[in-house]
Amino acid sequence: MNVTSGMDQILAQLKATSDLAAGGSKPSATVSTVSQADFGQLLKSAVDQVNTVQQTASQLSREFVGGNQDVELHDVMISLQKANVSFQSMIQVRNRLVTAYQEIMNMQV
Template sequence: MTDAISSILSQIRAHETRMRGMSDVASGNGIAPTAGSATGGVEGASGGGFKSAMSNAIDNVSKVQNDASQLQQAFEMGDPKADLARVMVAMQQSQVAFRATVEVRNRLVQAYQDVMNMPI
């Protein structure tokens, strides 16, 4: 279980690092649900379902942040298709998505610490 949490934390840190130095072009600006996220089942022990769901969610957050950054840059360059309302909505979507991801990470770490502190 320690390896899974360490893997998730390292993926989040890698995405944060990429976001600091990245301003690539991406298309769209919506937050799409990940496949299997509404199933409610935990498949981590059987094959990595949870790991892939978390990876997809982190990739989705990265995509949303890239989209918002691209839209912001287009607005600053004077692109008529990038109006202020769309830029603000995209920035808020990326902020909410990132905060949700950080909150999930914090809860996973707290749950792990609670399990490790349980008496045997």
């Protein structure tokens, strides 16, 4: 599973839960399929993939600075940008999760 599909599944599950809590209709078939997946496992998988991308970028950077002739600057820069984009995406997912949690906690019972 790649990071994007994992995050899309998490966001779809959050949206379905939010719609249901707001008095919306029952979740659609695609959302119910997503909710069958373990939420914690999806989140852990996404974080692990972001971590792997960052470690790879860090390793390439160390090799380039260390003088490894097989590592080129453009490979290092691309790897660092991929790590940055992955991390920024994870931050946005975290922000949405926190917002959803706060909305749920502010609901009156």
